[in-house]
Amino acid sequence: MDVTGMNxxxxxxxxxxxxxxxxxxxxxxxSGEWKPGEPLPSENELGRAYDLSRTTVRKCLNLLADRGLIxxxxxxxxxxxxxxxxxxxxIMDEFKSEMEQQGKDPSDKLVYAGFLKEPPEIAVKLxxxxxxxxxxxxxxxxxxxEPLAVEHKYMCYQxxxxxxxxxxxxxxxxxxxxxxTDILPVRSRAVLTAExxxxxxxxxxxxxxxxxxxxxxxxxxxxxxNPVGIGLFFYRADRYSLVSEIQPLKGER
Numbered sequence: 001m002d003v004t005g006m007n008x009x010x011x012x013x014x015x016x017x018x019x020x021x022x023x024x025x026x027x028x029x030x031s032g033e034w035k036p037g038e039p040l041p042s043e044n045e046l047g048r049a050y051d052l053s054r055t056t057v058r059k060c061l062n063l064l065a066d067r068g069l070i071x072x073x074x075x076x077x078x079x080x081x082x083x084x085x086x087x088x089x090x091i092m093d094e095f096k097s098e099m100e101q102q103g104k105d106p107s108d109k110l111v112y113a114g115f116l117k118e119p120p121e122i123a124v125k126l127x128x129x130x131x132x133x134x135x136x137x138x139x140x141x142x143x144x145x146e147p148l149a150v151e152h153k154y155m156c157y158q159x160x161x162x163x164x165x166x167x168x169x170x171x172x173x174x175x176x177x178x179x180x181t182d183i184l185p186v187r188s189r190a191v192l193t194a195e196x197x198x199x200x201x202x203x204x205x206x207x208x209x210x211x212x213x214x215x216x217x218x219x220x221x222x223x224x225x226n227p228v229g230i231g232l233f234f235y236r237a238d239r240y241s242l243v244s245e246i247q248p249l250k251g252e253r
Contacts, residue, residue, distance in 0.1 A: 007024050008050070009021060009050050009051070009052065015179070016179060017050075017052055017056050018052075018056045018057070018059040018060040018063065019060070019063070019175070019178070019179060021046070021050055021052065021056070021057065021060040022060045022063045022064055025040075025060070025064060026064065026067070026069060029064075029069050029070075029080055034080050035080060036080050036081060036082040037079060037080060037082060038079065038080050039076075039077045039078065039079050040061075040070060040077065040078045040079065040080065042077065043057045043058060043061070046060075059184055061078060062184055062186055062223070063178060063184065065078075065186070066174065066184075066185065066186050066187070066188070068081055069081055095108075095141045095148075095149065099143045102143075104143040104144050105143065105144050105145075106141070106142070106143055107142045107143075107145070108139055108140060108141050108142065109139065109140040109142065110137065110138075110139050111138040111139060111140055111150075111204070112136070112137060112138045113135075113136070113137035113138075114135075114136060114137075115133055115134070115135060115136075115157060116133060116134040116135075116136050116154075117133050118133075118134075119134050119154070120134070120136070120154060122154075122230060122232070123154055123227070123230055126219055126227045126230065127226065127227060128154070128156070128226070128227040128228070128230065129156075129226055130156045130157065132156070132157050132158060133157040134154050134155070134156065134157055135154070135155050135156075135157045136152070136153070136154050137152075137153055138150065138151070138152050138153075139151050139153075140204060143239075146206075146239070147204060147205050147206060147236075148205075148235065148236050148239050148240045149205075149233060149234060149235045149236065149240060150201060150204040150205060150233075150234050151231060151232065151233045151234075152231070152232040152233075153173055153229065153230070153231045153232075154229065154230045154231075155173075155176070155177050155181070155228065155229040155230075156177075156181060156183060156228050156229070158180070158181045158182065173218070173220065173229055173231050174188065174220055174229070177220065177228060177229050181228075183222050183228045184222065184223070185220035185221060185222060185228055185229060186221065186222060186223045187220070187221040188218060188219070188220050188221070189218070189219045189221070190216060190217065190218045190219075191216070191217045192214065192215070192216050193214075193215050193217075194212060194213075194214060194215075194237070195212070195213050195214070195215040195234075196210050196211070196212065196213070197209060197210065197211045197212070197213045197234070201213060201234045204234075205234065205236050207236065211237075211238075212237040212238070213234045213235060213236060213237055214234070214235040214237050214240070214241075215232070215233070215234055215235075216231075216232075216233040216235070217230070217231070217232055217233075218230070218231040218232075218233070219231075
């Protein structure tokens with residue numbers, strides 16, 4: 001693969017260099033310039049082309065691998081992934097575009113954001129270690145002013161790494177963690193269940209207590225296998241459905 005003539009990294013930007021590089025390489029894959037099965041330039045080649053350290057390049061490649069765009073083959077290198085169509089993947093961060101496609105006006109409301117000194121019970125059960133505490137935020141997702149979902153998110157806190165409110169709105173949970181901490185989530189596990197709305201969720205969603213809801217629990221893990229982020233999503237079962245659609249990489253023939 002040719003690595004010349006690529007976009008440059010702005011090292012004065014607030015966006016970390018590894019994330020800028022991931023965006024550039026992702027576009028090359030989606031545009032079809034780099035096709036499924038083709039090898040990527042080596043870490044050293046990418047580092048020289050962008051004047052980045054090998055550690056930074058590796059962090060970028062880990063992020064792309066987490067998104068399912070590339071995969072490493074031991075002793076052979078890193079390759080653009082071929083689309084896997086035999087698994088279900090629920091996208092939790094595309095509520096806005098989905099509602100717009102239905103002709104509805106999507107919005108969201110940040111209910112709470114704050115620092116927890118002690119991890120919640122669910123984090124303790126999953127083994128989340130947060131020596132410096134937990135950042136917790138709760139957000140409502142609405143369509144035409146009607147709440148359809150409430151989400152609770154917990155992530156390991158790092159002092160001196162403030163998070164802007166709009167990052168809660170427009171970035172995937174894994175990216176919020178990667179950008180604002182020194183931790184890179186490399187694995188995600190999601191479990192979908194049918195539940196009965198508790199008092200808190202019923203209040204947020206304007207439901208009677210005991211009404212059915214869809215619960216999606218997401219756990220994000222670091223490379224050492226420790227949970228670094230937990231998301232709990234509750235959807236109104238009478239207003240919203242979770243759809244899994246796998247599409248081949250753009251540009252594939």
